[in-house]
Amino acid sequence: MTDMNNAAAEGNLGAAISSGLPDDQRRLIELDDAIAKIRTQIATADLARQRGHKPIDPDWFHRARTALRHLSRERSELLARGAGRRRREKLKDALIGVLRERHDPETWDGILAEAQARSEREGL
Numbered sequence: 001m002t003d004m005n006n007a008a009a010e011g012n013l014g015a016a017i018s019s020g021l022p023d024d025q026r027r028l029i030e031l032d033d034a035i036a037k038i039r040t041q042i043a044t045a046d047l048a049r050q051r052g053h054k055p056i057d058p059d060w061f062h063r064a065r066t067a068l069r070h071l072s073r074e075r076s077e078l079l080a081r082g083a084g085r086r087r088r089e090k091l092k093d094a095l096i097g098v099l100r101e102r103h104d105p106e107t108w109d110g111i112l113a114e115a116q117a118r119s120e121r122e123g124l
Contacts (some may be wrong), residue, residue: 006076024078036069 021029042064045056100108 012098024082028075028078031071031078035068035075038064038071042068 042061045061048054049056099111104112
């Protein structure tokens with residue numbers, strides 16, 4: 001029978017995922033890979049069952065489905081947080097647009113330089 005502990009484990013993907021990606025995107029890729037591994041193992045076990053070789057161990061199947069459910073939930077939560085970030089970025093873009101319209105180019109350049117300096121000081 002396939003090993004459930006191997007499917008949900010993180011780790012083997014670390015080198016394959018670009019280190020330049022944000023943590024949330026890297027984690028999303030890891031979750032998608034772990035979910036695909038579990039689904040493949042469940043499908044393989046089901047094919048073996050259909051061939052009549054051996055039944056699916058109900059305890060293993062329950063652990064596999066539970067791991068799949070937990071990974072899917074974490075994936076959903078991660079995507080929901082990302083949606084909130086996009087709304088915040090849109091608000092920032094709108095705010096920048098409003099401020100830029102209200103200031104002449106010289107003043108805007110000064111505001112932009114000050115914001116960049118603050119960003120560098122705070123390590124953003």
